[in-house]
Amino acid sequence: MKKLLILLVILLTGCLGSQQAQHVTLTGVIYHHDTAIPIVGADITIRTGNRILSTRTELDGTFAIQIRTKNSSIKLIVEHPEYYPLEGNIRLKPGMQEHIVLELEPKRIERTLMAGIIDYALPELHIAGRGLAAALDSSSALYPVEAELTEILVEPYTYSEAEAAAIAESLGAESYRLYPAPRLIVLTKPAGTAIDEFLAAARNHPLILHADLNLSISTAAQTALTLIPNDPYYDKQWNLAAIYLPHAWQRIHEQPNQRPIRIAVLDSLIDTNHPDLKQNLNLTDAYNAVKQSKTVSDYAGRLNNQEHTLLSHGTHVCGIIAAVTDNHAGVAGTAWGINVEVIPIVVLNEDSGTISDLIAGIYQAVELDVDIINMSFAITDPFFEPDHKHPLTKAVNAAAERGILMAAAAGNYARLLYPAKYPQVVAVGAVAHDYSIPDYSAYPAADQVTIFAPGGTKSEQIFSTDLSTGGSGYAYAHGTSMAAPHAAGAAALIKATDPNITSGEIEQLLWETGIIIDHEQPQKRLINTYAAVTRTPIANAVITFRDLDSASKFSAVPDPNRYFYQFLPSGTYLLTAHIDADQNQKLNSGDWYFEQEITVEAGQHSSDLEILLQIYP
Structure with a gap:
């Protein structure tokens, strides 16, 4: 040796x-x-x-x-x-x-090292208007990702083996098969012929009474579907597809509604009459910690009087979490499909505030027994380091002891700021539309910001609700203020699927099912809502190398950083990876899956394998 x-x-x-x-x-x-x-x-x-x-x-x-x-x-x-x-x-x-x-x-x-990284594939996005959106139909519909159709179903005037052979030969079918009981024939189209052309020829054939496409069928529980809302501005919301929400929404809609998930949005005044928000707002419990009143409504005059205020910040944040969705109006919200209540708690006066207002707001949320608190702001004083006796620390501890999940913007100054810096709070960093981390959210490793969500950049921002009086009712904005409500909304979806899950378990699940943004920093992960609501972390992946000649199988187990390896004899292998979303020991629609044929040569070691899991159709 x-x-x-x-x-x-x-x-x-x-x-x-x-x-x-x-x-x-x-x-x-x-x-x-x-x-x-x-x-x-x-x-x-x-x-x-x-x-x-x-x-x-x-x-x-x-x-x-x-x-x-x-x-x-x-x-x-x-x-x-x-x-x-x-x-x-x-x-x-x-x-x-x-x-x-x-x-x-x-x-x-005598064996060859084959190693690499396994992760979820990043959703593909495309330009749509000013923003980006998933390449999906924008109509409101449940639909599967279909394989290419290659067969037609034929009912002949006269059913027999000889008749089937004659029909197949005259149409140039690649193959055919018979169904005696219903007296039907299935024909496979020839290579290079479009299925529509093949069907049209069959319908004009003198020996055929009826012809149609031989469509695929499957049970609803096993079909990987996306649920796309009919909101007209959905195509501007690249951020929703970027975290697999269309797939998560479909799973959520399959489940019965549970009790309301109560989300306290600690922020500025909001547009309480916004038609794309009003249905999901709980104004009975709303509170203004700054004025110590029930007045939480934003108004156009306030924005016009502020030199630097061009956005109703709280309204924008509320829309990201829970805009009324599939209502033929405006935008979609992250928490679509669950029973959600957004409780506005004003802690920012003219989009800035004090620690005392924040403390009062947190205690109000605790008193209201909310499930989630969203805080899209930061204390920008770099010297602010509260000890365990500080009133803000006590307020955060009170919320944590009550089991409330707190999500907060990590900050836009490339350093982690309070309240996100508290270990009891989920600090949320931002990613751009190309899945890079913008400079404003590029925190040092020591800050340990590990959960990221879409926050956008100046060129591709986040589109959400704004004041509906004196404006269009919708606006673009970017920053970690926009990233945090994605995490809050995702947490609400998870909570709705399991009311007994703890805030710590939700945070861990968001991280374990997140997509690694940069494998040089594997601790930083983008929220993957579908993997989170289906409880399909990478740790559950079954990685198999199957020798195509001998059928021998070798398995590999990903480590916490999603690295895997195996020492293999020379040969040709089918590399597969599978996460069983339905837990039925079968490959079904909706599971995560990957396969690739690889060749292993003696002594040709490799650490460049890359498994990117897709949702199986």
């Missing part, structure tokens, strides 16, 4: 020869033997004196570990179940910066 110790990176903070403990950062990278393929998930163990420290290699094979030791050397152990372990002593030399690169030898050298 070959052990290769090429170079080691150690950052020293002082002389290790002294008795004083020194801080050392040890970094390195682990490769598959004689390749540039990184080994993911290798266990790195450091022993220094009686202390044992450990870490694992990342997707690029790298690792980093902090060490505090008085010793002049440490013991390094590298282990992986598919490779021979490697261990040795590393002498820490004072005053030097070094780096280690290691190679591990596989235990099964």
Whole structure:
């Protein structure tokens, strides 16, 4: 077994020869033997004196570990179940910066490493007007994603095997089959002929009484359908298709309505008479924390008097969550298909506010026993770091203890801000229409913003409700203020499918079923509402390599970062991945599925496989 110790990176903070403990950062990278393929998930163990420290290699094979030791050397152990372990002593030399690169030898050298990443496919979007929309029919209808039709159903004047053969030959059919009981013939069209042309020829045939398309059928529970609302501005709402809402809505509509999901929107004044909102607003419980009154209605004069205010912010946010949908008017809302109540709680006076108003608003939401709180704003003071005694901390704790899910805009200044910075709050970052993270939402890894939703950019914004008096009633806006209500709406859909689910479980589900935006930052994920409401995380994926010659099967299991691998004999394989949405051990419409034929050659190791799961039709 070959052990290769090429170079080691150690950052020293002082002389290790002294008795004083020194801080050392040890970094390195682990490769598959004689390749540039990184080994993911290798266990790195450091022993220094009686202390044992450990870490694992990342997707690029790298690792980093902090060490505090008085010793002049440490013991390094590298282990992986598919490779021979490697261990040795590393002498820490004072005053030097070094780096280690290691190679591990596989235990099964006769096999080839095949590895890669599995994830959900990002929905394809196309330009529609100023915005983007999914390439779906905009009429209000349930419809399956159909395979190409290739067969017609024929009723002949005279039914017999000879008659069927004659009809098939005269029409140039590729094949035919007989159904004796109903006295029918099914003909397969010839290659290169359109199904409509083939049907027309059959209908004009002198031996045929009747001909029609041989359409596919399936049970409603097994058909992967999208539900598209008839709202005329839906084609401007690229943001809804971007998080698989058309598929999620169809699943939601199959389920009976539960109790109302109550969402408190802590924001500015809103248009309480907006025809695309009014039905879903609970104005009985509405509250103005700024004025300490029940007045929450926005008005055109306020906007005209404000130099920088061009949008009814609260109205826009409410529309993203719960615009009245499929009403032949305006826009669609995220939480379509469930019994939802939006409770406006005003904490922003002229689109700005104070912490005291926010605190009062949170306590009001707690008193009203809401399920979800949305907060599309941030405290922009960079020095604001509240301790556990701060009144805002206590308010947030009170809401968390009540089991309320809190979603908040992470902030538009490329750093995480409060209230989103509280660990009890779901911090929501923004993605653009091309699924990139805009500069304003590009938070450092230390901020740990892990859940993202559409927030848009100046060129492709989020279209939603605005003041209906003195304006069109609809407007574009962008920012994390727009991203947070997508998360709140998605949480409402999840809550409606399981009233007993906790806020922590909802947050975890949104992350586990999210789509990785950038595999160099696998912790950052875009909400996938269909995967969330069907409870189909990537961890449930069954990955199989089936040898097409011997029918032998090899399986792989994705790790938390969605990396998978297998060591395979040479051959041609069908690589498949399946997440069973119906949990019936079969491949059905609505399941997540992928397949691809691959060739494995001896010694030609690869880590470039990419499984992108689609919804099976």
